[in-house]
Amino acid sequence: MLFFDGARGRMHYRRWPVDNPIAVAVLLPGMGQHSGHYHRLARTLRGIDTEMWALDTAGHGLSEGDPEHPGSLAELVADATMLVESVRTELPHRPLVLMGHSLGAVTALAMLGAAAPDPASAADMAKVEADWPVTPSVPADALTGLVLSGVPKRALGGGVPGALGTPLPRDLPVLAVHGAEDRRAPIDAVKVWTARHETVDLREYADAGHDLLHEPVHARVAGDIADWLRGVVVGLARQR
Template sequence: MPFFEGARGRLHYRRWPVRQPLAVLEWLPGSGQHTGHYHRFARALGAQHIEVWGLDTAGQGLSEGDPAAPGSIDELAADALRLAALIRRELPDASLIVAGHSLGAATALTALAALPDCAGLVLTGTPTRAATPDALVPEGLPVLALHGVDDRRAPIDPIRDWTGRQQSVGLREYTDAGHDLLHEPVHARVTADIAEWVRGVVASAVRTPVE
């Protein structure tokens, strides 16, 4: 099983390999979750030629650490950057999409400044504390935010305000859905929306400019 040394101990990561992937998506789960919860999601993306790598946060899944103390947001971002470096070493030519749910979404936003080659960002269940006016997305970077209208853990209104202030951030809302979109009845539609968006980002990146 693959591991690396993280900010708070030995961390486990999981890879769902795809032959000649169009893109690779680094998945950062939410609090209390681990990569074992995302086989369905990863396999569905794999069918669309998107390879998924996922990280078990410190204290979750097969990673070392205290489940009640996964680390500061900066430590979590450092762990995400370590995994991104491993992905880059293995798949240097694939477009890298960084994605996360809840705490993972906050981690992805924090790590973004140190990921200059990131092709896009996918956020689900983004916490209100992460969607602050200071959380600015680099100009031109494609970002997809997905959120349940009935999310009680992270109410949607602050996310609507945050995405509305960003030039390249799109928001997709799901009625009759709460916080954990990939484990709710809408999961298939959410997964399909993510796959379609990633493929669009890759297509835009390789499109030859008109002279």
């Protein structure tokens, strides 16, 4: 079993090794999930020679903590950043793609300083500034791509003129996958957000809800993620 010492206790993660991988993906699960729920995605990514690492959020899976209170966004970012740093140490020359579902997607955006409420919808921007990380914890040039699944509206203010935080890098490829029938994070918000970012590719899945990788469409979603990731990595190789 794989652990590291986080600021609030021992954090568990899983790794699905690949010999000589073309890339490595770091996955941050959503609330109520853990790394053990993502074996199917890891198997799909292994099919394109991509190694996956996945974190157990504090209080979830085998990580220490309270499952009802996984931590503030700053604490979640700190835990996830430690895992990314471990990946970069272990596989320093492999393209790195950050992936997040729901709360994990919020955390992934916050690692880039880009998770912030829309100023028009935030009642107290001073409190928002205190509670939401606005400075990247992971350098933008450390990532080859970003995959977001079921990202909630509350983190989609990035890119609005005058919003807090750091804008997404203009040259960072982003894939957003979202269920058309998502009731927990309705798709309308991510459509508006996508329109503000030229590098975001939004894939909408009809008759699918919030947890795309565990619904009947899971194989198609995983295949789309793998195809997109391979395209991004191949495109990077051609630029070099």
